[in-house]
Amino acid sequence: MYTREIQAPRSAPIENGIPLTGTWNKAFSQVNLLNVHHPYPWPLPRWLKDYRIKEWESFSVQDERFFLVALLGNFKLFHLAQIFLYDKETGKHYVFKKLMPGNSWRMPRSLNHASVECHSSRFFFRIHTWLNADTITLDLDIAATKQQPAFTAHLAYCLGDGDITPAAVSLNFTGRRTMYAYKTLSAVRGALALGERYVNLDPVRCTGIFCDYKGFFPYRMRGVFCGSMGFDGDGRRYGFHIVENQARETRKNNENALWVNGSFTPLPPVRITMPNGPESDWVIQDLDGMVDLLFTPREINRFRADLLVTRGDFFALMGYYNGALVSGENEQIQVRNQWGIGEKLYLRV
16 A cells, blocks of 8 residues: 655755655645745746746535635736635536736745735635634635626634644655645535525535645646545545646655545545546546546536736536545545546646
C-alpha cells in the first residue's frame, strides 16, 4: 500500500530562501513565496516575481439539499470570484461570477487569523480564515438579476469538532519554482438564502472541504481537480480531494488526500482520463489499488477567455462519483452516487 512521509510541523515551507518539498499535517504559520531566492534562472525584480505567483482559496460544501462550490483567486492580471450552487431538490443550478482586472489585493499569507474580500454594490464575497480559533468562515451576498434570484450565505467550518488532521504540501515544478497547498475537511454549520427560500445547514449532516493554493505555476498551467465529501455506508464523514497537475516527483510527494472521520490518508498519484472528452465520464485510477473512481458529469459549466496576453479554458462540472478508495487503515471506502465536483483548467498567464 502506498505511503509517504508526514513531516513534523514547521512555520514555513521555505528555509534560508530555499523552498522545501514534502507533506505536513498542520498549516504553516506563514507562506510567502517571495522569500524564495532565485526561483528563475535570471534575476527578477520583486514586483515581477510577485506577478508570477498565482493564488486562490476554494470551498466545497454539501448536505442532502445543496451542493456549493466557491472560489476567490488572484491571478495577477485579474481577480476571479465565482460560486456554483446546485439545488438537489429542484434540480436547478446557479452560477455567480465576478471578474476584475488588475492586481490590487492579495490572498492572505497566513491562515491563523486573516481575511480577504471582494465586493461591489451588488456582489460581496468574504473569507475569514481563523485557524487559531478552529474555524474558517465564508460570507456571500449577491443581488438578484433578471436571470437569477438573490443569494446570501454564511458558512463556518467546525475545525474544532473532533480530531481533524489537515494536509499541507509543498511541491516542485522545476528549479526553485514550487507550489503550496493546504486542505482540510470538517463539518459545516451556517445558513443560506436563495430568493425567498431560507435553509439552515446542520453540521451533523453538512460537510465541506477547504483548499488554499499558492505557487509559481507554469506559464501554461494545466490541472484536473476532483473532489467530493459526505457520509459512507456506515455513517462516517469522509471526503477526498485528488489532483493531477504539473508537479515533479509525484510518487514521492503530491497533494492527493482522503479523510475518514477526520483521519487523513495520503493518496498516491493518479491518472485521470476522459475517453470521450471532459463532458463525459472521467476515469480516476492509481497504480497501487487505492483509487478507483468514475466521475459522471451532470451539470456542465465552461468558461473561456482569449485576450492579448492571457488565455483560459475552464470546465467546472458537477456530477456523481462511484467506485472505491482505500484508507490508511487498509479499509475500502465505497463511493456510491456521491455528488461532487470535477474541474479541468488550462490557463496561460
